[in-house]
Amino acid sequence: MKATTFRIAALLVLATIMQVFLMPRLSILHVSPDAIAVLVGFTAISSGRNTSMLTGFLGGMLTGLLSGQIGLLMLAGTGGGLMAGLFQIPEESHATRNVKTRRFFLASTLCSFTSHAIMAIGSNPLALSPAYRILVMGTIAAIFALLLAIAVRFLFMKKSFAD
Amino acid sequence: MKKFFGFFFRNNSLLLLAVLSAISLIFMKMEEADVIRRISTTGTGFRSAIADKIASYGYLINLKSENDRLLETNLSLVAKILSAEDSLRNEADRLRIISSKAEGLKPFIIARVVDRQFSNRENMLLIDGGRSRGIGTDMTVMTPRGLVGRVVAVSEHYAKVMPLIHADFKASVVSSESGTMGVLAWNGGREDMATVDHVPISSSLKPGEKMLTTNFSTFAVPGLPVGQVVSVTQGTLFSTVIIRLAVDFSSLNHVVVVPLNRDPEKIRLLEGKTESETDR
Known part of the structure; x- marks a missing residue:
């Protein structure tokens, strides 16, 4: 438990x-990939909804401190963590590697879209229309998160998704 | 009692969501509070320091283009000096220079842009000059080409600048030729274009005229170039004026920060305080 917490914090x-x-x-198009959403997606499937919400919340806090x-x-981080938590895999489940991978991708994508939508509702520095900000930019953010999750999954997490 | 705790135990996710959301909302509400502002300023300072280090490597690589830019700036300054000397020969121009209080604008502070964010989440510039160099909030930021924005947050060695291509940025502008006044605003879209609002249809503003800052502004130095009118479209009461901005935000490396030149009496009046109220 302690090791997992330390790893997630790092x-x-x-x-x-x-x-x-x-x-x-x-x-x-003024949208950048969301690295925190990928981490929140991973914590959602591995540790559950509460951890993913906390991770999103703390990620938002750290980013906010710097920007x-x-x-x-x-x-936005909490909202993203909540939505990513929908893809939680219970500890006693016998989910296969493919199921875990699919859920990780979906959790990261939905987390990115949700947090982006919340940010778009709360702030509009580029004076864009709400529909454009939420739908178009949210979709781009979600695609970015999916691509980033795919890269992370196949480059760094080969052993994390064992059957 | 057992039921009460049982409810929270079963719905711990909802409870956590409520607690985290409440904390977030409190932080949002307290964004302007002194403690949060101080934390944010410290964070900005830290971020700027790291961005500065990253930018310095790119700076070394781009020395050739930097030299070209300096040469261009030099040429621009020489052209301005020649133009100013020419203007001084004319009595009317000399009076205009005096009335705009140009002597009160010195000394300028030159700063380097260490980071720039132009995204849906954040739209600002970070410069490597802060309180230690005399930079304060609301100071005008410019380049030899024209107005860049205004300082919104300052740490010890860095400052955050809201560029004029920000939805919340507004500045009073005047045409150099027809004297038409309006309010500069940026409504999204291209970062080299902006609009001038509140221009009456009766004005004689024409494409090609230069727009400058006025001395109405509470932060901007009067007479700074802002842009050039591209089109004037007449509406019912006001014209829609589009201008091409004088500053190219895509290649902004250095800026000049102009110390505040505020008239305290004007600020008091704008804040709605009369002389008798301030005396009390």
Whole structure:
């Protein structure tokens, strides 16, 4: 339990640093990939809804500390964690590697879309229409999260999804 | 009692959601509070320091283009000096220069842009000058080409700048030729275009005219170039004026921060305090 908590905390710090300094350089149409959403997706399937909400909340807090809008980012992270928690895999389940992978992708994608939608409702620095911000940019954010989750899954998490 | 705790035990996810959401909402409500602002400023300082380190590597790689840019800036300054000397020969121009209080604008603070965010979540510039160099909130940020924005947050060594291509940015502008006034606003879309609102249809504003900041503004230095009118479309009461911005935000490396040149009496009046009220 302690080791898992420590690992998630370390990954959260790493994801936040990536989110603030690296991801904005990869943005398309003013949307950048959400590294924290991928981590929240992973915690949702491995540790459950409560952990994913807490991870999203703390991720939002750390990002907010570095970039402002702390409250809104915390709310967006919590909302993302809640939605990602829908794909939780119970400990006693016999989910196969494919099921776990699929759920990880869906959790990351939905988390990114939800947190992006909450951010879009709460702040509009580029003066874009609400529908565009939520639907178009939210979809781009979700696709980004899916691609990032695929990359993470096949590059760094080969053993994490054992049957 | 058992039922009460049983409810929370069964619905612990909902309870956690409520607690986390409540904390987030409290933080949102307290965004302007002193403690949160101080935390945020410290975070901005830390982020800027890291971004500065990252940018410095790119800076070394881009020395050639940086030299070209400096050469271009030099040429622009020489052109301005020649133009100013020419203007001084004309009495009317000399009076205009005096009335705009140009002597009160010095000293400028030159700062480097260390990070820039132009996304749906954040739209701002980070510069490597802060309180230690005399930069404060609401100061005008410009380049030799024109207005860039205004300082919104300052840490010890860095400052956050709201660019004029931000939905919340507004500034009073005036046409250099027809004297038409309006309010500069950016309504999204292209980052090299903005609009000037509240221009009456009776105005004689034409495409090609230059728009400058006015001395009405509580932060901007008067007479700074903002952009050039591209089109004027007449509406029912007001014209829709589109201008091409003077500053190219896509290649912004250095900026100049202009110390505040506020008239305290004007600020008091704008805040709705009369002389008798302030005396009390």
